[in-house]
Amino acid sequence: MEINATQHPMDKYLRADRIPHIWCPGCGLGIVLNAFLRAIDELKIDLDKLAVVSGIGCTGRIAGYINTDSYHTTHGRAIPFATGLKLANPEMKVVVISGDGDLFAIGGNHFIHAARRNIDITVIGVNNYNYGMTGGQLGPTTPLGARTTTSPYGNIEHPFNLCHVAHAAGAVYVARWTVLHAVRLKNSIKEALQKKGFSFIEVIAACPTTYGRRNKMPDALDEMRFYREHSVIKHGIDPAEANIEIGKEIIVGKFVDIEKPTFNDAVEELKRKVKKK
């Protein structure tokens, strides 16, 4: 027999009085939050040394549910906020968890420049292909031909390949997973948290309410079955080849894992040089 319980093992990291959360049934964000909490649990990260920053959108709610220093910032400005946190207190582990609309539409510039400077933060970008919270409008990651409320005849704009953007801008760790790969996602978050430098993980998440039901996947289970049947793990391939297109397989895996001096290292180096003179 199953046993009825009132406490979940992850409740110690959650603001448990706010659970059940507001996300729709089958939303992938709960899985991302769960994987993140399990990653910090396994790494035994001190919660006093961890800050979680998020922007606006459904994904922006994640910071509010984690019982640590968490910041819900203005639209698109999660990464500048995290940059400031990291530079003011290099001891802190700073994680940005935000959606594709926040990180790549209004916050796109901040993303590429943080990656270019190689600021030592971890960015988890949840890609659900549309603006979910505002009613499912076309976004910068909507695949060609997909139907949304603002593209009822199919999208005609070419979408971003987020992993390619991150790689081209200079991120040291780039990976992509779907929410079905929950265990691999957790392991990837663990790697990214331990990595020095700008690490980026794209998580493809189901949005049954606003995206799925306009694209012949009316149920969250349909999207999860789609991920099971159509995702292929290819570690180490060039992210430029990992485009997301309708009718093609979703390529997931760890694409980039390199070493590079971070912005903090460069600042320390500069301080030493200037003091010598």
Add this chain to the structure above:
Amino acid sequence: MTYWVEEKEKNVHGRVYIIKDRCKQCGFCIEFCPQGVLKQSEEFNAKGYHPPKLVETDEKKCMGCGFCQMICPDFAIFVEREEEEDGKK
């Protein structure tokens, strides 16, 4: 002479805990359980959803892989692993 088969093999089982009032009936745990341990129950929770329950056939069918607790978006299910020393059910 000792053989590897004589070493104690541990049988691992899972004990499934469900927080019924958090469930939103997405069905992920039922669909993706590798052992098919869970099914939808008839009862309603406080939000009007049907939480999962265990299939009654075999109590030790759950192997404790913990995939349901990873895939649950609502923090409504978790598994505790139990190891048996004697190698027999």
